[in-house]
Amino acid sequence: MITVVGLGPGNPGYLTVKGYSLLESADIIIGSSRQLQEVPATTSAKQMVLPKKLDELEQFLRQHIMKDLVLLASGDPLLYGIGKWVLERFRPEEVTIISGISSIQYICAKAGISMNDLYISSSHGKVPDFDFLLAHSKVAMVTDKKIGPYEIAVEITKRNLRKRMIIGENVSYPNEKIYRLSPIEVEKNYNMNVVVIEDER
Ligand SMILES: C[S@@+](CC[C@H](N)C(=O)[O-])C[C@H]1O[C@@H](n2cnc3c(N)ncnc32)[C@H](O)[C@@H]1O
Numbered sequence: 001m002i003t004v005v006g007l008g009p010g011n012p013g014y015l016t017v018k019g020y021s022l023l024e025s026a027d028i029i030i031g032s033s034r035q036l037q038e039v040p041a042t043t044s045a046k047q048m049v050l051p052k053k054l055d056e057l058e059q060f061l062r063q064h065i066m067k068d069l070v071l072l073a074s075g076d077p078l079l080y081g082i083g084k085w086v087l088e089r090f091r092p093e094e095v096t097i098i099s100g101i102s103s104i105q106y107i108c109a110k111a112g113i114s115m116n117d118l119y120i121s122s123s124h125g126k127v128p129d130f131d132f133l134l135a136h137s138k139v140a141m142v143t144d145k146k147i148g149p150y151e152i153a154v155e156i157t158k159r160n161l162r163k164r165m166i167i168g169e170n171v172s173y174p175n176e177k178i179y180r181l182s183p184i185e186v187e188k189n190y191n192m193n194v195v196v197i198e199d200e201r
Pocket residue numbers: 009010073074075076077078079080081101102103104124141142143144168169170171172173192193194
């Protein structure tokens with residue numbers, strides 16, 4: 001059985017009680033080195049670092065499917081996370097997804113932004129269609145190193161749009177920073193971040 005547990009944005013205080021108890025009772029927990037550091041020390045589960053290739057992960061999961069396997073996901077597993085990959089490869093009765101607080105939910109709560117009518121997207125490993133994205137009045141994005149706050153700000157400025165950006169850096173961690181900026185104020189380098197783009201009111 002595979003249980004994909006959403007860890008939330010990173011700080012263990014945001015892991016759900018259900019997620020916590022599943023980590024305690026698992027046979028094997030699989031995640032990145034950073035994610036495995038968040039696993040409670042009280043669990044007796046064997047821990048395994050995610051293999052580099054997803055094919056190897058699939059093979060491992062199939063070989064051990066009779067065990068209680070927990071696969072860790074950052075934030076919410078089904079929001080640009082590993083949950084979709086697992087659902088596409090295993091039968092529904094082999095998989096349980098435990099939702100977590102996504103970095104997008106976290107930044108919205110922290111910055112006081114309603115998620116009603118929020119368009120959610122990602123620049124993680126892809127170039128977004130900015131004409132389409134910026135046509136929305138409220139967008140939230142998970143990003144990566146190639147297309148982050150600065151590149152988004154450039155696209156807004158190019159189109160002369162009146163938007164403001166809320167950037168959440170390292171959210172939930174002790175070094176968390178939340179910036180509210182107009183696109184021309186956005187700098188080049190931010191650590192791991194999530195971005196909300198809103199029409200200026
Ligand atoms: C592969 S996506 C996973 C998103 C995740 N499933 C979620 O619900 O937040 C990874 C991206 O999520 C965002 N992210 C995840 N944790 C974050 C954090 N603690 N602070 C800021 N951004 C975070 C970053 O944009 C990062 O590049």
